Amino acid sequence: MLQRLALFGAIECGNPYWSAQISEFGIATVYEHLFLGVYKKEKYAHIIERVRGFNAERAFAALDEADAIFLTPEDPRWPMKVNQLPCPPIGLVVKGNVEILSNNSFSIVGTRKPTAYGIGIATEFATGFVD
Known part of the structure; x- marks a missing residue:
């Protein structure tokens, strides 16, 4: 879970490249590759720095x-429909009743x-569904 949380904090949600990397290789391998220099430092320096600077306690x-x-997707409370998204999230920060x-x-x-x-548009759109 720590590797997933570190990547969650470093990678922008919905990024097709990283979503494909995680899907193909798994969280542990992508995390490890960031430390081993598999990904180009010039291109991914900001992600590498954030992962290396990750503080679990914080x-x-x-x-x-x-x-x-x-x-995380390993949690039985994970909403399975989220996995159907083209770029599923690395994790979800949930506040409140997880069961819903x-x-x-x-x-x-x-x-x-x-x-x-x-x-304004989002409010109007959402109001239509609630009413």
Whole structure:
């Protein structure tokens, strides 16, 4: 789980390249390859540095402070439908009732830095499903 958490903090979610690497080789191998120089340092320096600088104690303290857990695909509570995504996440940070992840649901996914227009459209869209 530590390797997965380190990669989760270093790799942007939804990255097709890293998703394919993890799918083909597995978390442990990708993690190891980052340390062994298999990936080009010039191209992936920021990821290599973040993985090498990973502090498990700090990561778990941040999860505890947020009253959240780090869910991995190995966990029986992992929502299996997430695996159907073209680039499934490395893990999920979950706050609240983890059990509801197995309920039928839908998601509205967007950027981490939305514009006012984007927030308005997402709100309008979500309201339509709730009503």
